[in-house]
Amino acid sequence: MAVFTPVTLDDVSQWIKQFPLGKALALKGIASGIENSNFFLSTERGEYVLTIFENLSFEQLPFYLKLMHHLAERGVLVPAPVANQQGELIAALHGKPAAIVSKLAGSSQMAPQPVHCAAVGAMLAKMHLAASDFPLQQANLRGLDWWNETTPQVLPFLSESNAHLLCAEMHFQDAFAGCDTYRALQRGPVHADLFRNNVMFDGARLTGFFDFYFAGCDTWLFDVAVTVNDWCVDLDSGVLDTARVRALLDAYHAVRPFTAAEQTAWQPMLRAAALRFWLSRLYDLHLPREAEMLTPHDPAHFERILRERIATPAPELF
Numbered sequence: 001m002a003v004f005t006p007v008t009l010d011d012v013s014q015w016i017k018q019f020p021l022g023k024a025l026a027l028k029g030i031a032s033g034i035e036n037s038n039f040f041l042s043t044e045r046g047e048y049v050l051t052i053f054e055n056l057s058f059e060q061l062p063f064y065l066k067l068m069h070h071l072a073e074r075g076v077l078v079p080a081p082v083a084n085q086q087g088e089l090i091a092a093l094h095g096k097p098a099a100i101v102s103k104l105a106g107s108s109q110m111a112p113q114p115v116h117c118a119a120v121g122a123m124l125a126k127m128h129l130a131a132s133d134f135p136l137q138q139a140n141l142r143g144l145d146w147w148n149e150t151t152p153q154v155l156p157f158l159s160e161s162n163a164h165l166l167c168a169e170m171h172f173q174d175a176f177a178g179c180d181t182y183r184a185l186q187r188g189p190v191h192a193d194l195f196r197n198n199v200m201f202d203g204a205r206l207t208g209f210f211d212f213y214f215a216g217c218d219t220w221l222f223d224v225a226v227t228v229n230d231w232c233v234d235l236d237s238g239v240l241d242t243a244r245v246r247a248l249l250d251a252y253h254a255v256r257p258f259t260a261a262e263q264t265a266w267q268p269m270l271r272a273a274a275l276r277f278w279l280s281r282l283y284d285l286h287l288p289r290e291a292e293m294l295t296p297h298d299p300a301h302f303e304r305i306l307r308e309r310i311a312t313p314a315p316e317l318f
């Protein structure tokens with residue numbers, strides 16, 4: 001459970017006066033999540049989510065919140081940020097940046113079927129197209145540079161076999177990022193963390209993507225690979241489930257057709273997406289921040305997925 005910054009209803013009752021939401025009625029810390037402090041906030045005007053950002057700065061946050069606003073205006077299902085009286089989407093709470101966004105209906109679908117994967121694939125393609133004219137630029141802060149910075153920090157904690165895997169994969173990914181195929185890939189703002197727990201469903205109806213706080217400008221294919229590695233994986237073995245993969249990729253392709261360069265890059269990109277989360281989970285496990293309540297994710301899951309993506313040919317992209 002992650003609430004890094006404790007907040008009381010009293011604290012919020014004063015603070016919320018700058019927003020057009022009426023009085024704060026109830027505040028409840030949210031158990032899941034590992035990056036930020038999140039609370040369900042009931043007000044006289046409805047149900048919202050209050051997020052206190054633990055790592056992102058006031059300078060970095062407009063990218064995420066304005067991106068959500070941009071997407072919501074274009075019909076992509078995402079939480080809408082609420083502006084305060086000054087028209088700002090970010091306001092300080094306990095000295096940290098904080099924001100209020102609308103609460104999505106439904107719950108996460110943690111055992112997805114092809115029908116859920118198809119809905120995610122179609123909305124992901126729609127999101128990539130809708131974000132392509134978003135004017136702000138911000139790199140994916142958990143991209144290749146971060147992997148290169150983080151690798152030496154986690155290496156001392158690894159077994160010989162895992163240290164070898166990590167170094168070899170970093171070498172492979174550094175070379176991949178320098179090749180012509182990689183440079184030919186289409187780019188734009190991506191979610192970069194579109195796991196099952198970051199999408200809401202009401203039955204089989206997708207009600208929204210959320211948790212945009214790892215978003216950044218990167219290749220669209222990286223976003224697809226992150227999504228497939230989570231939504232279409234057999235959680236015990238790390239093997240991809242063919243029916244879910246086809247549902248997700250075919251639905252994406254129907255909205256935004258994949259390119260030949262993307263087909264060539266697909267397997268390296270599935271590996272890159274596995275590496276990214278193996279590294280962040282290793283970092284969070286071995287070099288944790290102080291949290292009032294925190295359950296770290298298991299790095300071995302993504303080590304397994306990475307080994308599997310290296311060993312097994314990738315499914316056809318289209």
Ligand SMILES: Nc1ncnc2c1ncn2[C@@H]1O[C@H](COP(=O)(O)OP(=O)(O)O)[C@@H](O)[C@H]1O
Binds near residue numbers: 037101197198
């Ligand atoms: N806009 C939202 N609507 C509904 N529930 C939300 C919303 N944002 C967050 N949540 C809930 O809060 C939980 C943690 O949020 P998340 O953004 O994943 O945290 P973190 O950024 O710390 O990883 C989610 O699993 C979800 O249940």
Ligand SMILES: N[C@@H](CCOP(=O)(O)O)C(=O)O
Binds near residue numbers: 032197281297
């Ligand atoms: N999805 C990442 C961790 C990021 O946490 P989230 O709760 O913000 O999705 C992982 O599974 O390692």
